Amino acid sequence: MTFKETLHTYLDRRILWVFLMGCASGFPWVLIGSAMSGWLKDAGLTRTAIGLFGSVFAVYAINFLWAPLLDRVKLPLLESRFGQRRSWILLMQSIMLGLTCLIATIDPAVSLFLTSLVALGIAAASATQDVAIDAFRIDHFANSPKHQLPAASAMAVIGWWTGYSLPGFVAFQYADSLGWSNVYWILAGFVCLLMLMTWLCGEPDSERDALQAALTQKYASLSGTRGQRILRWLTITVWEPLADFMQRNGVKTALAILAFVFLFKLGEAFLGRMSIVFYKEVGFSNEQIADYTKMLGWVATVGFTLLGSIINVRLGVVKGLLIGGSAMALSNLMFAWIALAGPQEWLFAATIIVDNFTTAFSSVAFVSFLTALTGKAFSATQYALLASLGNLGRTTLASGSGWFVDVTGSWVLFFILTTVMVIPGLMLLMLIRNRVSALKHED
Numbered sequence: 001m002t003f004k005e006t007l008h009t010y011l012d013r014r015i016l017w018v019f020l021m022g023c024a025s026g027f028p029w030v031l032i033g034s035a036m037s038g039w040l041k042d043a044g045l046t047r048t049a050i051g052l053f054g055s056v057f058a059v060y061a062i063n064f065l066w067a068p069l070l071d072r073v074k075l076p077l078l079e080s081r082f083g084q085r086r087s088w089i090l091l092m093q094s095i096m097l098g099l100t101c102l103i104a105t106i107d108p109a110v111s112l113f114l115t116s117l118v119a120l121g122i123a124a125a126s127a128t129q130d131v132a133i134d135a136f137r138i139d140h141f142a143n144s145p146k147h148q149l150p151a152a153s154a155m156a157v158i159g160w161w162t163g164y165s166l167p168g169f170v171a172f173q174y175a176d177s178l179g180w181s182n183v184y185w186i187l188a189g190f191v192c193l194l195m196l197m198t199w200l201c202g203e204p205d206s207e208r209d210a211l212q213a214a215l216t217q218k219y220a221s222l223s224g225t226r227g228q229r230i231l232r233w234l235t236i237t238v239w240e241p242l243a244d245f246m247q248r249n250g251v252k253t254a255l256a257i258l259a260f261v262f263l264f265k266l267g268e269a270f271l272g273r274m275s276i277v278f279y280k281e282v283g284f285s286n287e288q289i290a291d292y293t294k295m296l297g298w299v300a301t302v303g304f305t306l307l308g309s310i311i312n313v314r315l316g317v318v319k320g321l322l323i324g325g326s327a328m329a330l331s332n333l334m335f336a337w338i339a340l341a342g343p344q345e346w347l348f349a350a351t352i353i354v355d356n357f358t359t360a361f362s363s364v365a366f367v368s369f370l371t372a373l374t375g376k377a378f379s380a381t382q383y384a385l386l387a388s389l390g391n392l393g394r395t396t397l398a399s400g401s402g403w404f405v406d407v408t409g410s411w412v413l414f415f416i417l418t419t420v421m422v423i424p425g426l427m428l429l430m431l432i433r434n435r436v437s438a439l440k441h442e443d
Helices: 002-009 013-026 028-042 047-061 067-072 079-082 084-103 110-138 148-178 181-201 208-218 227-249 251-264 266-282 286-315 318-329 333-341 345-373 381-396 397-408 413-422 423-435 437-442
Strands: none
Touching: 002 047, 002 345, 013 028, 013 110, 013 148, 028 047, 028 084, 028 148, 028 181, 028 266, 028 286, 028 345, 047 110, 047 333, 047 381, 047 397, 067 084, 067 381, 079 148, 084 110, 084 181, 084 208, 084 423, 110 148, 110 381, 148 181, 148 286, 148 345, 181 345, 227 251, 227 318, 227 381, 251 345, 251 381, 251 423, 266 286, 266 318, 266 333, 266 397, 266 413, 318 333, 318 345, 318 413, 318 423, 333 345, 345 381, 397 413, 423 437
């Protein structure tokens, strides 16, 4: 495939829709992630408390439990107007809008428990939205050539970081002058913008209904009593997606794939949970965090994601994962350098650029990898299962990251740990690379 043909892939209208949906997916991590961490730190909470607050992200690790509903349930009124995928997305965005307005009226220093409950509601709506958005992307490119997967994945990654970085830049830029409560009213305006973008996107054509109808016929014998019909619905909705994944990849390979997905971004998860706290303790201001981690980080991510997608087309997704994962692990050591050197802006900028390069490169390969493993009939369910495992580290286990720093008293040891944590996933990928049936044509 020529360089010109690769660039032409990005002119597909569906790529724009994937980008817009990526923005919607990344934005909630500002609401309950970076902005909330900044607010809690300014409110005087400890590192351990801030890390534990991040437990609300645990819902991202279990959204596969209700993902089958998004494949099978059509929302009344909304589905006929917007389609199955967009109707679920719009419903979740409406919930997030209401909860964002509510959180703007709460002082977390006074009502931490209530703040946590509202944040949990936002996380649950966001995790459900992610299931629909991932399925939206997969359905659009289900019958497309394999070389389009890195391009679609790249735009999903760019969209995610755009939805996370630009509103995050606004949040930290004005946090000191306006106060965090007023910042959250501004963020509520971003939710309205995301709803407009969802309305403008096109609903994907899908073979899902036909494939699920065939499965219904397969279990036609379970159509007598009401109990049998419920059993048939549960079998098709819950069991078939898992059985299909295991059958297409083989049980041993499927289990190895699931283990790799869990391990691959574990180190990045620990680093990301404590990054805002680290920047503040080193001595960087909210404005500097906005300028470097949000604006500079976004520019670097966009550029390097596009570059990463082009390279991944040529190398193949598995090789892209190996290279990106290795670089991602080593880049974490630059944060240890900051911990030793102090708040030097040139080092801060260099670290952000390197970190965003490695993250962008590995993310394109990772999303392409997960997408290639997903079947057509149950795109929401299967991708949610894979993505949930990938999210488990950064949403659940990473809650102990603040505790680790408190116990050791060393940011340097913490960042060395995040580097070491990447190694087991890369070793597992080396073992299964020749047995990943969904990607075997690339090796």
